[in-house]
Amino acid sequence: QVQLVESGGGLVQPGGSLRLSCAASGNIFSVNEWDWYRQTLGKQRELVASIRTGGSREYADSVKGRFTISRDNAKNTVFLQMNSLKPEDTAVYYCNSREYCSADGCYKHPNGLWSWGQGTQVTVSS
Numbered sequence: 001q002v003q004l005v006e007s008g009g010g011l012v013q014p015g016g017s018l019r020l021s022c023a024a025s026g027n028i029f030s031v032n033e034w035d036w037y038r039q040t041l042g043k044q045r046e047l048v049a050s051i052r053t054g055g056s057r058e059y060a061d062s063v064k065g066r067f068t069i070s071r072d073n074a075k076n077t078v079f080l081q082m083n084s085l086k087p088e089d090t091a092v093y094y095c096n097s098r099e100y101c102s103a104d105g106c107y108k109h110p111n112g113l114w115s116w117g118q119g120t121q122v123t124v125s126s
Contacts, residue, residue, distance in 0.1 A: 002026035002114040006095055009120030012085055020080040020120055022095030032099040034071050034078040035112065038091035039119075045094070049080060052099075062088070085124045092119035 008020040024031070033052045039045040049069040050058045057069055068081040078095050096112030107113055 004117030006120040009122045011123045017083045024076045027102040029101040037094045040091045094119045
């Protein structure tokens with residue numbers, strides 16, 4: 001069982017910045033891929049950014065050049081630095097993993113493998 005705690009959201013003006021954090025705890029040996037998602041009311045959860053062991057990163061087109069994903073392997077933590085924020089970035093942001101290893105084995109799935117955390121609300125508004 002893995003627990004996720006996201007933090008760092010808030011209210012920010014357009015053009016501003018926020019840094020989100022997500023800490024995972026539980027039966028984790030290594031996280032091969034960390035993912036950040038976001039969701040607005042009435043819409044499907046959207047994959048925003050991913051980072052793999054070794055450092056390769058992928059971003060949704062809507063956030064490329066503005067968001068940066070990073071990780072701290074020792075602390076099982078992932079970050080999302082969000083710059084030049086736009087009103088359309090307003091959403092609840094969640095982290096998860098699509099590939100990780102526990103003491104029992106390694107797992108891979110196209111959707112998030114862990115139970116979703118509470119998320120952190122990001123509101124971009126003047």
